[in-house]
Amino acid sequence: MSGRPALVTFDAYTALVDCQRGLAAALQAVIPDVEEPQTGSPPPREPRSAVLARTWRAKQLEYAQISNSLAGERIPFRVVTRRALDYTLACAGLGVGDALRVALEGAWDELPPWPEAKGTLSQLAARGYRLAILSNGDGEMLHALTRGWGLPLELLGCDQAGHYKPHPSVYALPEKILGVPTMQVLHVAGSGNDVLGAKLAGLRCAWSNRAGDRVIDPSVRADHEMRDLSGLLEVLP
Numbered sequence: 001m002s003g004r005p006a007l008v009t010f011d012a013y014t015a016l017v018d019c020q021r022g023l024a025a026a027l028q029a030v031i032p033d034v035e036e037p038q039t040g041s042p043p044p045r046e047p048r049s050a051v052l053a054r055t056w057r058a059k060q061l062e063y064a065q066i067s068n069s070l071a072g073e074r075i076p077f078r079v080v081t082r083r084a085l086d087y088t089l090a091c092a093g094l095g096v097g098d099a100l101r102v103a104l105e106g107a108w109d110e111l112p113p114w115p116e117a118k119g120t121l122s123q124l125a126a127r128g129y130r131l132a133i134l135s136n137g138d139g140e141m142l143h144a145l146t147r148g149w150g151l152p153l154e155l156l157g158c159d160q161a162g163h164y165k166p167h168p169s170v171y172a173l174p175e176k177i178l179g180v181p182t183m184q185v186l187h188v189a190g191s192g193n194d195v196l197g198a199k200l201a202g203l204r205c206a207w208s209n210r211a212g213d214r215v216i217d218p219s220v221r222a223d224h225e226m227r228d229l230s231g232l233l234e235v236l237p
Contacts, residue, residue: 024053031052137158187204187206207224
């Protein structure tokens with residue numbers, strides 16, 4: 001990296017928190033768990049809550065991209081999340097009452113951080129780095145998610161951009177809202193699509209690539225790639 005970044009931004013729902021574990025736990029608490037077969041030979045099996053959690057997250061991301069493609073106003077992330085849940089439950093032939101549905105939606109406000117997340121951010125703050133979240137979440141969802149973390153995080157939600165990642169208006173938020181020039185921002189991505197969006201928008205990018213994934217366009221690469229967030233402590237001394 002060339003020079004110390006003036007701002008380090010973080011993807012929330014992939015880089016900072018474990019969506020799969022948090023959603024599966026919430027689903028398991030309200031829906032009887034059974035093992036579901038997976039594709040493969042021999043077919044491994046996993047709890048139904050894990051399968052439902054993965055579908056919920058995938059449909060949420062899919063619907064966010066549909067929102068980007070429509071000509072109308074951005075669909076709020078709460079609505080995107082709720083409709084993805086309804087789709088997931090309907091496809092599984094499951095019905096839950098209103099109270100349980102509200103409880104499931106509330107899981108997004110309490111998703112567990114990755115084990116090293118808070119410690120890494122605390123150390124970066126102690127080193128004098130300005131930190132922010134740059135996320136698909138709406139501002140109120142990000143406030144709920146990070147309440148109680150005790151970290152100096154500024155929050156940039158996609159509701160401030162009117163689009164979802166990887167739309168360039170999202171990656172323009174640090175300059176638009178915080179006044180930090182694009183080239184002075186290091187974005188910590190949690191997915192290949194986030195890397196793609198950040199780099200094509202002109203941001204420097206470090207990728208917390210837990211899944212060992214790849215960027216779909218091989219000509220676009222993160223400036224740094226790490227197995228988890230703790231790798232940032234070497235990137236940002």
